[in-house]
Amino acid sequence: MSVNARSGRSVGHAIQQAVSGVNNHLLECQSAMNQHERSMSELVERRGQSLLHLAQHYLPNIDQQTIAGSFGEVRNQLADILGRKQRHEREIERTLQADAAEESRLETELEEITERLNEKVARREELEKVVAQRLETDEEFQRLSKEALIAEKELNRNEQRVAEIQSEAAEKLPSYEKSRLFKYLHDRAYGTSEYMKTGLTKTLDGWVAKMIKYPRARRSYDFLRVTPELVAQEVIRRRDQFNGLMEQVEAIEDRYDDEVGLTTVMREGQEVGDRRDRVVAAISNQQALTDKHRQELITLEGSQNEYYQEAVSRMKVFLSNLEDWRLENASRSTPEPDDDEIVAEIVRLGKELNENKQEASKLTHEHQVWRERTSDLQAVWQQFHRGDFDSSRSYFPYDFSIESYLEEFVRGRIDRDQLWSAIRSAQEFAPPWYDQPPTRRDRHYQGDFSHVLMRVLLDIAGQALENAARRGMQRRSPIRQEQRRQKGRPGFSSRGFTDGRGF
Template sequence: MGVSMITGRQAIAEVAQAARGQQRALDELDAQLSELRTQQQALLHQRAEQLRSLAKLRIELLETGASGSLDRAEAEAAQWLKQRDAAAALVEQQIADAQAGLDALERERAAQVERLQAAADRLDTAEAAAQARLASDAAYQSQLERAHEAERTALHADEKATEREQEQVTKGSRYQADPLFMYLWQRGYGTADYAARGLFAWLDGKVARLIGYADSRLSYQRLLEIGPRLRAHAERMQQRAEAEIDALRALDEAARAADGIPALDHACDQEQEALDEIDQRIDAVQQQLQALREQRALFASGQDAQSRAAIDQLAQALGASALKALERAARATPMPEDDQLVANLVEIDRQQRRISFLREQTETTRAKQQERLKELTQLQRELRQRRMDRPGSEFDDKAMVAMMLANFVNGLLDRRSLLRGLEEQYRYRPPRANPAFGSGSYRRGSSWGGSGRGSSGRGGFGGGGFGTGDGFGGGGFRTGGGF
């Protein structure tokens, strides 16, 4: 069975689905934390009730006003919790509104992607038709052959010049390392520039004969001269090649203009700009949702200001010295009326420790889930920015993409590693038009050693001829380019 591929749009949809699943898991953890918080508050109230009952059994301690302080603390705690519930309800409504807005934007984006796909298809169809026409145009094919031949000649000339320049460095160093040879060379011995007379000329001649300077000078001179001549020739061939390629590019551009391709190209750009604007709005809403969910997490875990005030108020009252003394006395007395109340307090303590442990574990899990959701959201943003859902984008192995996403969600793969894995799987396959057609196969300044003029716009070097894609991370849906 062959490997099943997946389109770029399908792959990003898989990421979005994983993000939604992560959000559902996060919602469940928030609900669990909220329930644990409610249970913890209920245990505080149960503890207060048990201590009230103990106080009624010991009338003498009622005179301290301990029971009254509990009533006041519970009343104040109730007010704090009422404020907390109102604030939490507002955050929930804001989350619902933001999520509804995000869902609407995602639907708008899907529709815009369809419009962009249609524009890209029209552009690709027109480019393919122009290419087919030029492929059978004798004048165009003749110019194409001249461009190819000029390029081959320029490449060969550049290789020969580079080879001789390297040879000049290698062989020239041996001459330059000989102090006697360089002494005579620098004085111009054996040339019309040599000016020494008398004894100095006699001594220089003796040295020249001793080291065989005459033959070495001619060899070194040829070594120094041939490199620049070959490089000058290579530069002339490069200029000739560029002129032929410019002529080919002009034919490309004329054919594009005749078929209305620039207008289709511009329409594609406009659809891409509209998609970019939607993506910016999606990013803004996602950031807003992240901030709101962090607020909800505080309410769910009881870490918001109102919940902390309510718990602190009641805990402070329960820790009052009079109530502590009451509890110690109840534990020490043999009175049977106290036994059940004390047993209840012991059970409440045990439940409080259990809930505290569960809350700690749940909050730890939630923090990991929250970080994973943030990573998934960032991954969606990066995939969109890199245009990995543009028409013609696909991934080689659907099962591999699914496995990498699963490993990422489960914490076995980080975002950078996932992106690298997706890059290896990614392919861009234009449906019809050939991005290397005509002048699109040339990259000025990089094929040969000259400085060139760099990459320029569509239909020329770097633009891909009839393929005008910008590659991975570049802008827009195009029929050419790569990852």
């Protein structure tokens, strides 16, 4: 990685801090909503008491004890509903605390695994260089590799020839087989020792053969019919020869891999890489679960939940005869000032409740905004992990200011896709050792094969046999992978130790 670059890990830490920040905003919103709900409960209680006092004051024809009893009953019912709702909320809050603890544990585990994986990658590259140096100085390896490359070149030429002949045969054979005169002579084996006709028949057959130039036509027909199979057999022979040579070449590489410890590092690295992929997936699943629990809590704090609907239905009957305007009109018709004071208190509390409802709507909207931002930023964080952007090979331009992009996101000026696009377009991976100068950068080491072997073979091949080396590695890739699997050896992957490209 260039010294004039910013590491992927530092960018990842900035994103992680931003995730923590939006989570704190979300918790603050949650706390404000909880406080607001407590205030609303107090206002409802005080307003209910005032309604009861007023009902007892100006409705003498109704048994006051009955009114008090009815109100006490509905108040107890509401208290029971509120209690069940609060217990449900506390249960979800405990679940969210457990979610946060599990996310923290997984993030810590991921950091530890990533550190171990970076160490395995560094060790792998160190040992790969050692193996490459040994292969470059191994005379038997050099000889077998050149023979294998030449064999591949011939194999490819034969395969092309088979394809050309098969295409030509498919095009021309039907015309011979549709010719009645040609088929007549051919079926009678004209021109061969098997031809038994005599006399006039032989004379006429000779005249027909001369007319259609049968001898030349038969030679062409036999060539088109027989040659594809002959060349195909040669292809099989060439392929067996190539595979035999490559197996010897690969055996030498395997021997050096074992001697220097690269095989062990490959196996351990793949195990750690698999574990990292599992932890990354577990974090993603856990965050989805956390988001689900947050949404459940938001639903409880709104008006679209079972507790709210139950409370409304219980209050409708009791309050249907005690609405503010009815009580206010009744109080004005009586000369006593006491009821006016009670009604004024009811009206004031009603206004406070309306104001609190508006404030509750704002808080709910703000909470929803921060919940979405938290979810979106965590999604970006997961994409960062899945892409291996936090690996030691990952880097960004030195002047890439992830903090500015994160601030724009937190302020709502850019969305998740824009943030991720900025990160993805700026990120790069340092090339592995085998694809660094002075080697050619246009070699494109893509494929599930040994990149060490590919590097050495390309050096041996030179420009004349470069294509043969590439084709040969692609030919051998599935065969060698299966052979390694059967022997219990670690396989090769173009993506390294993980599903991403950073390890």
